[in-house]
Amino acid sequence: MLTDAEVEKIAALARLTLKDDEKERLKKDMSSILDYVETLNKVDTSGVEPLYQTTGLVNATRTDEPRNEFPMSEKLNELLIGQAPQTKDRFIKVPSILKK
Template sequence: MTIDKETVDKIAHLARLELADTEKQELMKDMSQILDFMAKLNEVDTSGVEPLVYMTNEDNALREDIVKQEITTEQGLLNAPKHDESHFLVAKVIDR
């Protein structure tokens, strides 16, 4: 399958990417190769293959959550670039 320039432009717009014409040409080639590979994978007969949810049959090895070291609020704030007496101070990121 081939990808045209309009498709690359649309994908670049959705991803908020600014691409030079040479980059667009490279992406057209790369995306076409990816889609060709996916088409080849679709040709494989997977009728007898169970769906894979996990990569292994192993269960998670869980451990008990044990506190090994406690620090005070003052110790926790020692390396903070900005703080008051009990809180980290960070830049505002959400407007109300």
């Protein structure tokens, strides 16, 4: 079973805050799932290379030329920037991270 401290540490890493009942629930659920995945320890993987993706493609490159599939317009600007909770002109405004 995961401890409270472990669950809180993971939540902090994941940028989440958990209510008490959520924490209890997650402790239980995550522990049972982690117990289940323990079964992988039965598999001998010595000498096996990990498979990160299945296409076999390596370094998909393209020529470095300007393209214009998305010409900037007021409408596109509104859809891209206008949906941020705080904006100023054509920019997204964020809370400051440096103390004055």
